Amino acid sequence: xxxxxxxxxxxxxxxxxxxxxxxxxxxxxxxxxxxxxxxxxxxxxxxxxxxxxxxxxxxxxxxxxxxxxxxxxxxxxxxxxxxxxxxxxxxxxxxxxxxxxxxxxxxxxxxxxxxxxxxxxxxxxxxxxxxxxxxxxxxxxxxxxxxxxxxxxxxxxxxxxxxxxxxxxxxxxxxxxxxxxxxxxxxxxxxxxxxxxxxxxxxxxxxxxxxxxxxxxx
Numbered sequence: 109x110x111x112x113x114x115x116x117x118x119x120x121x122x123x124x125x126x127x128x129x130x131x132x133x134x135x136x137x138x139x140x141x142x143x144x145x146x147x148x149x150x151x152x153x154x155x156x157x158x159x160x161x162x163x164x165x166x167x168x169x170x171x172x173x174x175x176x177x178x179x180x181x182x183x184x185x186x187x188x189x190x191x192x193x194x195x196x197x198x199x200x201x202x203x204x205x206x207x208x209x210x211x212x213x214x215x216x217x218x219x220x221x222x223x224x225x226x227x228x229x230x231x232x233x234x235x236x237x238x239x240x241x242x243x244x245x246x247x248x249x250x251x252x253x254x255x256x257x258x259x260x261x262x263x264x265x266x267x268x269x270x271x272x273x274x275x276x277x278x279x280x281x282x283x284x285x286x287x288x289x290x291x292x293x294x295x296x297x298x299x300x301x302x303x304x305x306x307x308x309x310x311x312x313x314x315x316x317x318x319x320x321x322x323x324x325x326x
Contacts, residue, residue: 200262207234214246
């Protein structure tokens with residue numbers, strides 16, 4: 109990770125801890141290393157392996173690329189407004205956290221929303237929030253790596269990642285998304301890809317791009 113990104117992570121961490129009643133309630137916990145089990149536990153391990161699949165936890169995905177810092181609700185609404193979301197849109201939030209962007213898109217605009225997050229705890233939280241909001245018919249959350257996920261159906265993509273991750277993701281966005289798909293990022297740009305629009309919100313910025321049409325081959 110570049111020095112610029114490390115500085116941004118530190119700044120986001122300080123802002124998040126200050127805004128949260130308890131950092132342990134919202135920050136994504138580190139994954140503790142698993143100690144090796146002695147041979148004496150072999151029988152118990154065998155019994156566990158034979159338990160129904162529904163009772164076993166899915167294997168964890170890799171470590172998250174960034175700490176979890178929620179996008180403020182007023183910024184969420186500004187991002188969706190900037191993208192001109194309507195009921196005909198499919199809004200994908202890459203790194204969806206507690207699900208607030210897809211849920212707001214469904215509640216306010218009747219859009220279908222899909223959230224992708226690598227942390228299963230965030231997915232569980234997002235599903236609970238969607239149920240509480242009464243939008244489970246419109247919103248889905250998937251525990252996946254956003255760099256490997258299929259989001260080709262998206263008409264709007266929202267991001268709150270670091271600049272280096274935005275730039276890493278850019279080739280996949282250009283390759284997988286249909287021309288004209290709107291991309292909105294909170295706080296961070298995409299390097300040399302100039303945004304179509306930039307708006308100041310709550311002391312920060314949000315950026316809008318549209319996926320370009322493929323260039324005609326020579």
